Amino acid sequence: MPGTTVEKKKDRLASPSSISNQLGGVTVINHPLIQVHLTKLRDKTTQPSLFRASVKRLATLMVYEATKDLKVLDTVVETPLTETSGVALSQRVGLVPILRAGLGMIDPVLDLLPMAEVWHLGLYRDEETAQPIRYYDKLPPQNPVDVAIILDPMLATGGSAMAALMTLREWGVKQAKVVSLIASQEGVDAVASQFPEAQIYVAQVDPTLNDRKFIVPGLGDAGDRIFNTVDHS
Ligand SMILES: O=P(O)(O)OC[C@H]1O[C@H](OP(=O)(O)OP(=O)(O)O)[C@H](O)[C@@H]1O
Ligand SMILES: O=c1cc[nH]c(=O)[nH]1
Ligand SMILES: [Mg+2]
Numbered sequence: 001m002p003g004t005t006v007e008k009k010k011d012r013l014a015s016p017s018s019i020s021n022q023l024g025g026v027t028v029i030n031h032p033l034i035q036v037h038l039t040k041l042r043d044k045t046t047q048p049s050l051f052r053a054s055v056k057r058l059a060t061l062m063v064y065e066a067t068k069d070l071k072v073l074d075t076v077v078e079t080p081l082t083e084t085s086g087v088a089l090s091q092r093v094g095l096v097p098i099l100r101a102g103l104g105m106i107d108p109v110l111d112l113l114p115m116a117e118v119w120h121l122g123l124y125r126d127e128e129t130a131q132p133i134r135y136y137d138k139l140p141p142q143n144p145v146d147v148a149i150i151l152d153p154m155l156a157t158g159g160s161a162m163a164a165l166m167t168l169r170e171w172g173v174k175q176a177k178v179v180s181l182i183a184s185q186e187g188v189d190a191v192a193s194q195f196p197e198a199q200i201y202v203a204q205v206d207p208t209l210n211d212r213k214f215i216v217p218g219l220g221d222a223g224d225r226i227f228n229t230v231d232h233s
Helices: 001-014 032-042 048-066 103-112 157-170 185-194 222-227
Strands: 027-028 070-078 083-089 093-099 121-125 132-137 147-151 175-184 199-206
Touching: 001 121, 032 048, 032 175, 032 199, 048 103, 048 147, 048 175, 048 199, 048 222, 093 103, 093 157, 103 147, 103 222, 121 157, 132 157, 147 157, 147 222, 157 175, 157 185, 185 199
Parallel strands: 027 199, 093 121, 093 147, 147 175, 175 199
Antiparallel strands: 070 083, 121 132
């Protein structure tokens, strides 16, 4: 039966169960829409415009979940008819896209959090060693945000996320979140052990890294696919 095949495939793609933890840890956000858009990203025939749109859709869905513990305070507003109670965010939120690929996630997240500050960090992986190389950092020396949300579609070895978390720790950020679309098991384990207080949100954890430290099955090079800089030689 066709239905049986679909069910089997669904089982095979199922994510590990969500371990939500406000004190740190990994949350795998499992939702049918997330899995549908993630499948578009994985498909090697997906062209850059749909790839970018899918990254944005996923960023929206994931940040909705990743901001569930933001704090609000009571406020009062006047509707056209009467006064009523409401809430306003009571925390300074910083969005930290990791250049380049993290830029693909910033616009939809800023739409949801229009009052957020955006602090860019430039990191790229050395092609030989896969170690993160820092090339842009303009964080101020003091007055850290209350909550920082690192945005980067890929968490492979975890080296880039850990470098960003270290920078935020030095800035004095007390609560840091990492929102990535795909992580490797090795990468989330490394980040969770080095930064147990960090809250990591991913759409899927893939089993392995290849010898070039790319996530398998993964989606290839996220930055190249977002910015259409895939090497065609
Ligand atoms: O977990 P890691 O092993 O550190 O790998 C993940 C990093 O690699 C990619 O960036 P890349 O270095 O390709 O830079 P780019 O975004 O400029 O393409 C990705 O966007 C992450 O930042
Ligand atoms: O699989 C990977 C690993 C690092 N960076 C990517 O864009 N993809
Ligand atoms: Mg890249």
